[in-house]
Amino acid sequence: xxxxxxxxxxxxxxxxxxxxxxxxxxxxxxxxxxxxxxxxxxxxxxxxxxxxxxxxxxxxxxxxxxxxxxxxxxxxxxxxxxxxxxxxxxxxxxxxxxxxxxxxxxxxxxxxxx
Amino acid sequence: xxxxxxxxxxxxxxxxxxxxxxxxxxxxxxxxxxxxxxxxxxxxxxxxxxxxxxxxxxxxxxxxxxxxxxxxxxxxxxxxxxxxxxxxxxxxxxxxxxxxxxxxxxxxxxxx
Numbered sequence: 645x646x647x648x649x650x651x652x653x654x655x656x657x658x659x660x661x662x663x664x665x666x667x668x669x670x671x672x673x674x675x676x677x678x679x680x681x682x683x684x685x686x687x688x689x690x691x692x693x694x695x696x697x698x699x700x701x702x703x704x705x706x707x708x709x710x711x712x713x714x715x716x717x718x719x720x721x722x723x724x725x726x727x728x729x730x731x732x733x734x735x736x737x738x739x740x741x742x743x744x745x746x747x748x749x750x751x752x753x754x755x756x757x758x
Numbered sequence: 759x760x761x762x763x764x765x766x767x768x769x770x771x772x773x774x775x776x777x778x779x780x781x782x783x784x785x786x787x788x789x790x791x792x793x794x795x796x797x798x799x800x801x802x803x804x805x806x807x808x809x810x811x812x813x814x815x816x817x818x819x820x821x822x823x824x825x826x827x828x829x830x831x832x833x834x835x836x837x838x839x840x841x842x843x844x845x846x847x848x849x850x851x852x853x854x855x856x857x858x859x860x861x862x863x864x865x866x867x868x869x870x
Contacts, residue, residue, distance in 0.1 A: 675856070685845055687802065687860040700857060734801065741856035744790045744809065749801040 647671050648750035650735045656756045657725055664721045665753045667735030675699075676718035677736040677747065678710060687734075693718055694741045725757045760785045762850050764861030771838050772869050779864045781848035782830040788850040791831045792858070793822060796845045805846075806833070810853075838868045 650667040657663050669676060677700075678690040692700035693712040707723040722729060732752045738745040761784040771777050783791075792807035808815045808822045808831065815822050819838075824831040835842055848861040 685796075685863045685865075687847060687863070689857060692856065694856075743851040743853055743855065746792070746804050746807070747858060749803070751801050 648735055648737055648748050650733075650750040650753050652753060653751060654754045654756075656758060659725055659727060659757055661725050662721070662723045663725060663755070664719055665733055665735070665755075666717070666719045667750060668717050669735075669737040669748070669750075670716065671737055671739075671748065673737040673739050673748075674715055675738045675741040675745070676712065676715070677738075678718065678720050679734040679736060679749070681732040681734060681752070683731070691718075691720075692741065699741055722755075727757050730755055730757045760788075760850070760852060760857070760859045762848060762859045762861040764848050764864055766864060767862065768865045768867070770867045770869060773838060773840060775838055777833075777835045777838050777842070777866055777868075779833045779846055779848070779866070780830060781832070781850070781861050782828075783850035783859070784829070785850065785852045785859075786826075786829060787853045788829075788859075789853040790851040791822070791824060792849050792851075793833050794847045794849065794860075796847065796863075798844070802847060835866075838866075840868050840870050842866060843868045 648669045675694045677692045691710040696712045712718045735750040763782045789810040794802040795805045796802040821834040845863045849858045
């Protein structure tokens with residue numbers, strides 16, 4: 645019973661390609677997130693949605709576009725991939741967006757751009 | 759903007775010894791401080807958290823202390839075991855916001 649699941653787990657692609665990562669949570673949570681973890685293990689928030697509405701949009705290139713068709717899904721589409729996009733992308737969710745709510749992470753998607 | 763500093767970046771201890779990881783936050787309005795453990799190749803998972811109205815919290819071999827005046831909080835692991843080896847992240851969440859500000863992580867190695 646995976647609470648937050650994301651696909652694919654591994655993705656190797658060439659520069660310039662467009663790719664998507666899908667995420668689904670079955671916890672009934674209202675809020676979902678995308679985090680990026682680089683090679684130094686830094687965890688940085690990229691986006692957050694609450695009930696399908698964008699509530700956090702950090703300084704992320706326009707090539708990254710999140711989409712939330714419903715509150716259980718938050719997908720990440722990346723256009724014109726660059727070498728620097730190589731990282732682990734974690735989807736996550738929490739009951740609501742207010743402080744004190746535990747964030748549950750997915751297994752991560754290892755993106756390698758060659 | 760908000761910032762969370764975490765030290766040390768790496769920590770090696772002998773099995774059975776204690777480990778302490780410290781974090782300092784910049785936003786005095788932060789009121790929630792979770793700690794996450796990330797094993798190699800796995801997802802970060804919450805291990806313990808503390809709210810600003812509490813000074814200390816324990817859960818078996820793990821404890822977290824909070825000093826609001828100094829704006830720092832620490833993770834204490836006693837009687838360390840090899841399975842405690844992982845990267846540990848602290849985070850601070852400013853009151854009224856929904857943005858976890860993560861520290862830079864501490865790679866803990868417990869030597870058998």
